[in-house]
Amino acid sequence: MILYEGLEKALKEKGIGKTELSSATGLSSRTIAKIAKGEKLSQRSLKKIAEYLGQKPEALLKEVSENKILQILRDEKEIKLSGGLYHELQVRMTYNSNHIEGSKLSEAQTRLIFETNTIDAGDGVPVDDIIETMHHFRAIDYVIEHAEDVLSEEIIKHLHYILKHDTKDAELSWFAVGDYKKRANVVGGRETAKPDEVQGRMRKLLERYNAIAAVTFEDIVAFHAEFEAIHPFQDGNGRVGRLIALKECLHHNVIPFIIEDRKKIFYYRGLSEWRKEKGWLIDTCRDGQDTFIKILDMLDIPHE
Numbered sequence: 461m462i463l464y465e466g467l468e469k470a471l472k473e474k475g476i477g478k479t480e481l482s483s484a485t486g487l488s489s490r491t492i493a494k495i496a497k498g499e500k501l502s503q504r505s506l507k508k509i510a511e512y513l514g515q516k517p518e519a520l521l522k523e524v525s526e527n528k529i530l531q532i533l534r535d536e537k538e539i540k541l542s543g544g545l546y547h548e549l550q551v552r553m554t555y556n557s558n559h560i561e562g563s564k565l566s567e568a569q570t571r572l573i574f575e576t577n578t579i580d581a582g583d584g585v586p587v588d589d590i591i592e593t594m595h596h597f598r599a600i601d602y603v604i605e606h607a608e609d610v611l612s613e614e615i616i617k618h619l620h621y622i623l624k625h626d627t628k629d630a631e632l633s634w635f636a637v638g639d640y641k642k643r644a645n646v647v648g649g650r651e652t653a654k655p656d657e658v659q660g661r662m663r664k665l666l667e668r669y670n671a672i673a674a675v676t677f678e679d680i681v682a683f684h685a686e687f688e689a690i691h692p693f694q695d696g697n698g699r700v701g702r703l704i705a706l707k708e709c710l711h712h713n714v715i716p717f718i719i720e721d722r723k724k725i726f727y728y729r730g731l732s733e734w735r736k737e738k739g740w741l742i743d744t745c746r747d748g749q750d751t752f753i754k755i756l757d758m759l760d761i762p763h764e
C-alpha cells in the first residue's frame with residue numbers, strides 16, 4: 461500500500477484541490493483518485509505531479525507493507541532506532557548465523573560492533589570475522605529493502621557478493637565473489653551440485669518455487685534444504701541460504717526463524733536427512749521461529 465503523505469501535505473500547504481491538480485497536470489480524475497485509495501501511480505503521472513508541486517517524486521509518497529513485521533523493520537531501520545526489532549534481529553541473526561559457520565565472535569562482541577562500530581578484540585579475533593559480521597549487517601539491510609521482490613538468481617548472487625567481497629577468500633583466484641562456484645565442493649561429506657550443474661539446478665529450483673501460488677513456511681524450509689543441497693557457492697552457502705529464508709518469510713508474511721548456534725546439530729541433521737525425513741528440519745526451523753517470537757514478545761509486538 462502507498463501512503464501519499466508528502467503529496468497530501470504539499471496540496472494542503474499550497475491550497476490546491478484534487479480537481480485543480482487534475483486540470484493542471486492533465487491527469488484524469490480516475491488517476492488522481494488513486495491517491496486517496498493508496499494505489500500505485502505510474503512513474504509518468506508521479507513525475508508530472510512532482511513537477512507541478514516543485515517537489516522530488518520520492519518525497520511525495522511512502523510505500524507501506526501489509527506485512528507488519530517487515531514494516532516495523534523498515535521504519536526502525538530508517539530512523540536507526542536503538543533497542544527495537546531491527547536492532548535485535550541484526551545482532552541475534554548475525555551472531556548465530558556467523559557462529560554456526562565458525563566465526564569466533566561472541567554475541568556480546570557482535571552487539572558491540574553493531575552498536576558502537578568498535579570491537580573488544582579478545583583473543584585473536586580474525587579480521588575476516590569482523591568484516592563478514594559488518595557485511596552480514598548490510599546483507600540483512602538488503603533483505604529488508606528487497607523483501608517483496610521476486611526471488612531471483614541476481615538477488616541470491618548479490619547477497620553472496622555483500623557477504624564475501626573484500627575478504628581473504630575474495631583474493632583467491634578460484635573463489636568467485638557474487639557468482640557460483642568454480643570448484644566442486646562437498647557438505648557434511650555429501651556430494652553437492654557440480655559447478656557446471658549449478659546454474660541449471662538453481663534455475664529449476666527458482667522456477668518451481670516462484671510458481672507456488674501462496675508460499676508457506678514449509679515451502680521456505682524446503683527451498684532452504686534444496687538450496688543447501690545444491691550448495692551453489694564456493695563458501696557462504698549457509699549464511700546466504702538463511703538470509704534468503706529471512707527474505708522469503710518477510711515477503712510472504714511468515715514469521716522469520718533464527719537458527720541458534722546451540723541448535724546447530726539438529727539443524728545439520730535436518731538438512732542431511734531432508735530427503736528421507738522432512739520433519740526434523742521443519743521442527744528445527746519452527747524452534748527458530750520461537751526464537752524470533754521471543755523477541756517480538758519482549759518488544760510487545762503482536763503476532764498471530
Ligand SMILES: Nc1ncnc2c1ncn2[C@@H]1O[C@H](COP(=O)(O)OP(=O)(O)OP(=O)(O)O)[C@@H](O)[C@H]1O
Pocket residue numbers: 560561562647648650688689693694695696697698699700701728731732
Ligand atoms: N549435510 C548437509 N546437507 C546439506 N546442507 C548442509 C549439510 N550440513 C550443513 N549444511 C549447510 O551448509 C552450510 C555450510 O556451508 P558453507 O560452508 O558454504 O556456508 P558458510 O556460510 O560459508 O560457512 P563458512 O563460513 O564456514 O564457510 C551450513 O550452514 C548448512 O546450511
